[in-house]
Amino acid sequence: MNIIDGMVLESGVILKFKSGRSLIYDDFLYFNFFEARGTVDNPVILDGDTGTPGSWGGLYLGGYFRIDHCSILNGGEFLLPDASEKANVVYAYNGPGNNGNRMHNSTVANSAGYGIVQEFITEDYDFLDPAKNNIFTDNALGDFIKVRE
Numbered sequence: 001m002n003i004i005d006g007m008v009l010e011s012g013v014i015l016k017f018k019s020g021r022s023l024i025y026d027d028f029l030y031f032n033f034f035e036a037r038g039t040v041d042n043p044v045i046l047d048g049d050t051g052t053p054g055s056w057g058g059l060y061l062g063g064y065f066r067i068d069h070c071s072i073l074n075g076g077e078f079l080l081p082d083a084s085e086k087a088n089v090v091y092a093y094n095g096p097g098n099n100g101n102r103m104h105n106s107t108v109a110n111s112a113g114y115g116i117v118q119e120f121i122t123e124d125y126d127f128l129d130p131a132k133n134n135i136f137t138d139n140a141l142g143d144f145i146k147v148r149e
Contacts, residue, residue: 008035011069012042016049022057022080025065034061038069040105048074053140054086054112061091067103076113076140082120084147086113088139091127092120101125107135108143115139120148 007025009015013036015023023046025034038044044067048055051074058075062082075088082092088111103125108115115136116127127134128144136143 008033008037009044009070010037011039011044013038014045014047016047017056018049019055019077020057022060022075022078024060024062024081026060026062026081034063034065034067036067036070036106038106040069042069043107044070046070046072046075048077050074053110053138058086058088058090058111061089062093064093065091065101065103067106069105070103071107071109073107074110074112076111083117084119085117085141085145087111087115087117088113089116091116091118091125102132103127103134104132105134107137109135109137109139111139111141113139114141114145115143116145118144118146 036044060080076086080090083090
């Protein structure tokens with residue numbers, strides 16, 4: 001699934017991806033967001049349809065993002081665009097500033113690769129900051145890697 005202009009996933013949305021599929025958010029316009037607006041009781045869930053590590057490609061963030069109470073699970077089946085490693089999430093945005101990027105209260109788990117791969121970025125977003133209350137668990141190659149600065 002390719003998203004060019006922006007996308008909002010409201011609380012309780014569950015997206016299950018088949019093998020060979022991924023969610024690609026690439027914002028060429030610098031003013032749209034990928035948003036996952038989950039809540040404690042109704043998180044947004046992105047998962048492979050088999051619920052096993054490596055059962056889908058994962059989430060590619062090529063633009064601004066706001067993610068709250070979202071579980072990103074079982075990705076890392078293949079390399080996403082601009083990625084040097086497989087992961088549940090690839091963050092590869094090289095635009096001006098971070099304009100309020102956020103990922104809080106979310107879970108990144110069971111990747112067949114890394115939890116998050118951060119590629120050639122002009123701004124640093126600290127996904128691992130404890131104050132953001134994100135949970136990383138059971139990612140085969142590790143929770144986070146930053147490459148190609």
